[in-house]
Amino acid sequence: MSCKRKETAMVVSQECLLPGIYSMWLETKEIAGLAVPGQFISMYTKDGSKLLPRPISLCEIEKETNRLRVVYRVTGENTGTKQFSEMKAGDTIEILGPLGNGFPLEAGRGKKAFLIGGGIGVPPMLELAKQLDAQKQLVMGYRDEQFLTDEFTKNGTLYVATEDGSAGTKGNVMDAIRENALGAEIIYACGPSPMLRAIKQYAEENNIVCYVSMEERMACGIGACLACVCQSKEVDGHSHVHNKRVCKDGPVFLSTEVEI
Amino acid sequence: MEMRQAADEKQTIDTRVCIAGVELKNPVMTASGTFGSGQEYSEFVDLKRLGAVVTKGVANVPWAGNPTPRIAETYGGMMNAIGLQNPGIDVFCERDIPYLQQFDTKIIVNVCGHAPEEYLAVVERLADEPIDMMEINISCPNVNAGFLAFGQDAKNVEKLTAQIKKIAKQPVIMKLTPNVTDITEIARAAEAGGADALSLINTLTGMKIDVERQTFALANKTGGVSGPAVKPIAVRMVYQVANAVSVPIIGMGGIATAADALEFILAGATAVSVGTANFYNPTATIEVAEGIEDYMRRHNVKRVTELIGAVR
Structure with missing residues (x-):
């Protein structure tokens, strides 16, 4: 049961798919290895004015490389998701997961x-x-x-x-x-x-x-x-x-x- | 006993504090409503490292709480209007108390109600339960206005405290609202009613409007503001109350780090609660406890009690 982790993940890549829709690959320590489809992660900004985690669903899970892909919408200017979209390869981000139950396969x-x-x-x-x-x-x-x-x-x-x-x-x-x-x-x-x-x-x-x-x-x-x-x-x-x-x-x- | 060992390990540092005859291994506890009954956070936190676990409020019967959205982020904090959703005292006694009993920590049960009879029913039901203290929530801003008025009226607070003390078998902590003109007046009333300790502050009533949707951010319209943004207000109120009463104070309001916790202790709190910080750092409680120990070593403080109210 105890399989949630708070980790510092590393941004592997960031891509803008469409205006306002971004795709980010993250390298995790253990979270990708534990995740199943339909689960999500909490992503944290580094901005003390934006404390609450942003729950973001998992788009892809690569267990071999311990990587996760999140595809997310930037919800506006001066938002946490805007800050995520500005992150680059090599940047680190605090994440908590995997969270929730996931889809029954x-x-x-x-x-x-x-x-x-x-x-x-x-x-x-x-x-x-x-x-x-x-x-x-x-x-x-x-x-x-x-x-x-x-x-x-x-x-x-x-x-x-x-x-x-x-x-x-x-x-x-x-x-x-x-x-x-x-x-x-x-x-x-x-x-x-x-x-x-x-x-x-x-x-x-x-x-x-x-x-x-x-x-x-x-x-x-x-x-x-x-x-x-x-x-x-x-x-x-x-x-x-x-x-x-x-x-x-x-x-x-x-x-x-x-x-x- | 275990506390002495813990103290010995850490080069004669003594982190124990005492509230109404209950000895806590350290002054760090959880703020009611942010930590459930410990189960969810036990995946991240070794509960026996905490001075006490303060449970989410429990009423005499299950409460469904408010409609969603129940939560909104605010600058450097958050606002909630959960509405004290809880399973009621029967389920709580069967499930949550035995769960917490597995851990070597103190159990403080937060009690909520709409009316004196409801509080008293819960207090009575807890009489024979293996809990260490109870904290009476007379200050939740997220139920009807009449309810909040309870904690805002000194006469009501004194009367309710006295009624609870008459039947309570465990020490009683009264949790105060900051949404008053003079919190020391309410604190004195609780003390006069026989409160064994006071905890403060509960959340500050706030409002957030979603300008794009032109609606309230919370379904309840108003909610309780918490988090680092409210900390200076909380420290000020703890200081004021510490100078107004002689019962111990549990300080809270935006504590996220050991330095935050120490502000409250130096202002006069005997213990502290970590609340909103749990949501963005699930191990915040442990980091605060360890940070206090580090501080004591750096400042050559042997007993944490030496720090209580040390800034005057």
Whole structure:
């Protein structure tokens, strides 16, 4: 159980994929070796005015080299993610991880699967696509420009949706699923709440097992502070109310477990 | 006994402090609400290295807490409105106290409630539990206004303290809010009611507005501000209270390093709590404890108690 580490990682490379979307490879001591798809790390700035960790999902895990890739969105000027985006190869960064539960790989073995990502929920689906042994239909939703599409194409059949219709289906991931008349026996999804809500509804109407990766403002990242709770159907194990902790009980939940 | 050994190992340095007859191996504890009941942080911290673990607040029944977002970053700190989500005293006694009993540290249970009867129910339930002290949270800013008024009114504080003392079997720490005009007035009231010790400060009520979304950063609109940004206010209040009462003080508010902790001790605190720092440095408590030892060696201080209130 005790497998979380606080480490000083080293930036191996940094690349701007699109305006505001950055990709960073980090060399860790142990965290990459322990991580599974769907987990996240807490990243810390070196700026004492920005103390709280930024929880960032893992996009790729390279156990042989102990490296992790994070693909993240810069949320604005004067933000922690802006500072991360300015880091260069050789710089060091404090990270805590691996955090959260991750996507269950066994549940999807040999099945016809949807891996659905939306916006900055796209990156964690890449490592899942690499590790999941299934018939993979990768449905990725973007506002306009796309990122990581080449990597996805190598790991399954990619279907793209764009809000502006510049590539793939015009609309959202559900529109792409309908337009291509796709079906699945299991769903893994990460993205904004409206997307997850639509996927949850689709999955439940069609009796499909569906795992969703949730997001919420976090402080500790390890389940102690109770900041990042989501509404759960059943009484939670920690506080015996209806609040599961996204950072510890999640971020991946069965869609039927949570209210979105 | 173990404390003597620990002291011997470190070249005659004695880090023990005593609060209401309870001896702590060192003055470093956790601030309620930032450390759960220790379990999550035990992956990073050897709990027996702490003077005490102060648990997250527990009420007579489970509390669901506030809607999200419950947390926001502020300059050099953070703001929270968790709303005291907790499993209620029954689960707490069955699960959390036995968990903490495995470790050679003191157990301080933080008690919360909406009304005197609720506090008293928890205090009564704790009477036969193997805990060392209780800390009464009369100062959480994140529940309804009537509740906060409790800790802001000297008469109420004295009355509640006296009611709790009448039934409590363990020493009682009253946790004070900084959201008052004169904290010494409240401190004196708690002392008059029979408090064995005082802890301060709880968080400062604040507000943050997300200008892009034109909404409040927290669903609760207001929240409690904590972290290094509030430390000077906390040190000032500890100093004032230390000069106003004779019961021991547990100081907190933005402590992240040994130097921070020493400020509080020099201002008059007998012990200190590390809170928000746990969130960005899970081993902060241990670093503070070790840093105090280093300081004592550098300054040739034999007993940490020599430092309490040494700056006047």
